[in-house]
Amino acid sequence: MALTTRQFEILTFIQEWIRERGFPPSHGDVAERFGFNRNAAREHLLALARKGEIELSPNDARGIRVLKDASGPRQFELPLFGNIAAGAPLTAPENAQEWLRIDPDLFRPRADFLHRVSGDSMVDAGILDGDLVGIHHQSEAANGDIIAACLLDRRTGYESITLKRYRRRGRQVSLIAENPRYAPIEIDLAKDEAAQELPAFRIAGVMVGLFRTGRPK
Amino acid sequence: MALTTRQFEILTFIQEWIRERGFPPSHGDVAERFGFNRNAAREHLLALARKGEIELSPNDARGIRVLKDASGPRQFELPLFGNIAAGAPLTAPENAQEWLRIDPDLFRPRADFLHRVSGDSMVDAGILDGDLVGIHHQSEAANGDIIAACLLDRRTGYESITLKRYRRRGRQVSLIAENPRYAPIEIDLAKDEAAQELPAFRIAGVMVGLFRTGRPK
DNA sequence: CTCAGTGCTGTGCAAATGCACAGTATCCAA
DNA sequence: TTGGATACTGTGCATTTGCACAGCACTGAG
Known part of the structure; x- marks a missing residue:
């Protein structure tokens, strides 16, 4: 609140x-x-x-x-980001919902931030609803990487982050769920760029780890 | 002084x-x-x-x-335990393989140590080979909890920790894998005690979270 | 033997402290 | 228009708490 x-x-x-x-x-x-x-x-x-x-x-x-200490040494902490309104840089430290005391260097490569997973679209990769995934900031990814994809809704202006497996053939990008009940999201980069506006899709980073808390269901 | x-x-x-x-x-x-x-x-x-x-x-x-915090930088760290030779208390801080900078209080309840999962027997609970699970030290568990079970091989004298779902009916304990390819381990507490030696089974703690590092396969 | 330091019991007090209860005023949404 | 949340003042009380003072027993150094 x-x-x-x-x-x-x-x-x-x-x-x-x-x-x-x-x-x-x-x-x-x-x-x-x-x-x-x-x-x-x-x-x-x-x-x-x-x-x-x-x-x-x-x-x-x-x-x-x-409970949530905003001060203290940030050295061994990671920011957790939710989905924020348009314009606001999603992964700027000052927009962090919370800082968790987890050493970023425990991940390989180093994690830059955490993202809370919602939904069960990645269960087959052992990623459950509510898990926090560690993301390494980078704007390119290799085929097969699980990435934090940043999707911009041009009508509402809202940005959101989703976790999906990344696959690209030429200018065609597929964001694939690890759950047969979900269809892949298909993005045509050519069409995307032709819009001559903010890109509707960008890579926020690649997943480098996962943190889960609480007794299992 | x-x-x-x-x-x-x-x-x-x-x-x-x-x-x-x-x-x-x-x-x-x-x-x-x-x-x-x-x-x-x-x-x-x-x-x-x-x-x-x-x-x-x-x-x-x-x-x-x-002023001088004796626990020092250990305050926000968790020990990682592997499987250790007999006699040696498995979860004594001095036997830690490694200390990871993860705040124990991020888990609920607080984690006391980490255990590295080997094998794919818990994949259906979103726990993969190589994951580190946070364990809260306690000697009793509720049915359905995922526990770190401590099993003693009486012949060799070696203790090992396995992660399994716990279910108990009377004096019959079942350690259930979350993978249909693995059969449950059945333990008869009555028989166990009758052996009049060290118990072959004990609960090291309950799982309170998970930490995974590295790019997904 | 004496003395300082440690490690306690026991009593008493004034101040600090949390908390309950009774009000007042403003703002905002239903 | 009512109700709830916020943001306060003011009073009073039972506990909690720090602190002071008076003792007692033990130990180890000089």
């Missing part, structure tokens, strides 16, 4: 406080910083907890745990 | 508390854990502060900052 500006300010304050002192602020500390009542601080914390940003431990002084 | 065993215990407790809850323990929490007086806890904290292990923020509830 989206945060209000005030809530975001308070979350940032809590993160900075913890980074500087090693323990979370109390309600009073938050209230003092922003110049309002202790109970107002409490309600902000409850709101942040409702929205899943923090976790509160009842009756414990300073019982705050920040 | 060197720590006493008691002080080391308390420091470790504080580190674990923070890792699990995101904020430090109070004097009372420490006292309760070790079964002594709140003031005894306070004096231990003062001693740890004198010795430079922690920093105390006066008058602040839970005002503890751990």
